[in-house]
Amino acid sequence: MLEIVKHPNDVLRRKAEPLRKPNISARHLLDEMAEAMYAAHGVGLAANQVGVARRLVVIDVGNGLLRLINPEIVRRDEELVEGVEGCLSIPGLQGKVMRHKTVQMKATLPNGRTEWFDAEGLFAVAIQHEIDHLDGVLFIDRATEVWEIEDEPDEDEAADGAASAEPSPDDGGEDAEAR
Numbered sequence: 023m024l025e026i027v028k029h030p031n032d033v034l035r036r037k038a039e040p041l042r043k044p045n046i047s048a049r050h051l052l053d054e055m056a057e058a059m060y061a062a063h064g065v066g067l068a069a070n071q072v073g074v075a076r077r078l079v080v081i082d083v084g085n086g087l088l089r090l091i092n093p094e095i096v097r098r099d100e101e102l103v104e105g106v107e108g109c110l111s112i113p114g115l116q117g118k119v120m121r122h123k124t125v126q127m128k129a130t131l132p133n134g135r136t137e138w139f140d141a142e143g144l145f146a147v148a149i150q151h152e153i154d155h156l157d158g159v160l161f162i163d164r165a166t167e168v169w170e171i172e173d174e175p176d177e178d179e180a181a182d183g184a185a186s187a188e189p190s191p192d193d194g195g196e197d198a199e200a201r
């Protein structure tokens with residue numbers, strides 16, 4: 023099982039490099055990242071978080087696993103919404119973060135196809151949180167307020183891109199099926 027790198031490890035501050043095209047090692051790493059994400063009850067994980075500065079992300083906000091290569095936000099709603107986030111690399115902290123309400127993302131899938139995703143709710147938050155990781159940005163950089171949590175987060179909150187209050191898992195991510 024891959025170990026999740028914890029803040030303040032330098033790799034979390036590196037800008038990850040794009041892949042030219044999907045290859046076997048990238049697909050293998052995405053599978054291992056998914057395993058680590060599920061084991062930690064997260065809804066997203068970026069390659070930086072397993073010590074690899076490449077633009078690879080896994081997300082599962084409850085609608086199935088997405089394995090994304092070179093994900094990129096191509097459109098952002100101007101409207102911002104506030105949510106509560108945590109991060110698997112920053113255990114014990116949560117914060118209030120403003121995010122774009124909806125985003126459109128373009129990414130390459132492991133089969134080499136390019137796909138566009140329209141995201142809102144938790145899916146939109148997870149995309150923004152994970153792509154931030156690829157750029158060396160952490161939620162604590164953006165948070166308007168950060169606090170300590172006493173216990174390990176529940177499965178349905180605070181786990182990398184997840185929002186414990188809103189948006190709820192129910193109002194986002196339908197588009198995650200479009201993989």
Ligand code: NI
Nearest residue numbers: 109110182183
């Ligand atoms: Ni995170």
